[in-house]
Amino acid sequence: MILQTEKLTYKYPNSHGHTAVDQADISLHKGETVGLFGESGSGKSTLGLILAGLIKPTSGMLRHNGEKISAPYKGAHRRGIQILFQHPEISFNPALILLKSMTEPYNIYALPYSYSSLLEYLKHYGLYEEHLYRTPAQLSGGELQRAALARILAIQPEVIVLDEPTSMLDVITQVQIMNILKDYQSKNNVSYILISHNRILCEKMCGRIYKVENGVFTEEYGRPTDK
Numbered sequence: 241m242i243l244q245t246e247k248l249t250y251k252y253p254n255s256h257g258h259t260a261v262d263q264a265d266i267s268l269h270k271g272e273t274v275g276l277f278g279e280s281g282s283g284k285s286t287l288g289l290i291l292a293g294l295i296k297p298t299s300g301m302l303r304h305n306g307e308k309i310s311a312p313y314k315g316a317h318r319r320g321i322q323i324l325f326q327h328p329e330i331s332f333n334p335a336l337i338l339l340k341s342m343t344e345p346y347n348i349y350a351l352p353y354s355y356s357s358l359l360e361y362l363k364h365y366g367l368y369e370e371h372l373y374r375t376p377a378q379l380s381g382g383e384l385q386r387a388a389l390a391r392i393l394a395i396q397p398e399v400i401v402l403d404e405p406t407s408m409l410d411v412i413t414q415v416q417i418m419n420i421l422k423d424y425q426s427k428n429n430v431s432y433i434l435i436s437h438n439r440i441l442c443e444k445m446c447g448r449i450y451k452v453e454n455g456v457f458t459e460e461y462g463r464p465t466d467k
């Protein structure tokens with residue numbers, strides 16, 4: 241089991257007692273895609289933020305590869321669990337050109353790269369030299385989301401939380417992103433948590449689905465994946 245939660249609970253400090261995530265028991269295996277499906281406000285993104293180590297649960301426990309972890313993650317946990325947001329701007333410093341943002345993970349994790357290897361790598365994401373000298377505001381939503389994904393995959397995480405990764409994109413870019421994710425998973429055995437209010441997408445991508453209603457996560461079995 242790569243990720244497991246036990247009675248994970250979260251109440252926002254200003255929420256007057258409302259429980260955003262209510263004793264969630266979630267499990268994720270290596271190479272698996274699990275869906276979190278539910279209406280707006282049901283608690284999906286909050287659980288995603290907890291799993292990614294960006295907020296600390298009010299109570300409950302989270303394990304990564306059997307080891308108890310708590311935010312902010314460090315070392316292998318930090319590198320191993322990543323999140324792709326619906327709005328990729330969140331992940332980029334607005335003042336930096338893309339070249340600076342793209343080299344960041346290589347520098348943080350001391351991974352080898354060269355300018356030409358970076359250019360070659362980015363080609364697979366439909367990004368070219370011309371894009372590297374623009375700031376996030378000078379890139380389209382689709383380009384920025386592909387850059388966000390390229391940046392995450394460069395560090396070879398074990399788990400990626402995909403929080404509505406395609407809902408702001410046109411259909412062609414949606415398909416591109418989903419194909420990159422599927423292809424990467426088949427080669428690297430990465431695990432995904434797919435957060436979506438789109439039942440069809442969840443059923444297409446996920447082996448298992450948790451239905452989310454008012455903070456309560458209930459496991460359902462979706463159709464087998466078509467990987």
Ligand SMILES: Nc1ncnc2c1ncn2[C@@H]1O[C@H](COP(=O)(O)OP(=O)(O)OP(=O)(O)O)[C@@H](O)[C@H]1O
Nearest residue numbers: 252254255260279280281282283284285286287437
């Ligand atoms: N920063 C915050 N402060 C207080 N309450 C919040 C905050 N963020 C979310 N909430 C509340 O927590 C609950 C769960 O929100 P969450 O964003 O996790 O839902 P969601 O299922 O991801 O919704 P969506 O599909 O619209 O993104 C909602 O009632 C929401 O209003």
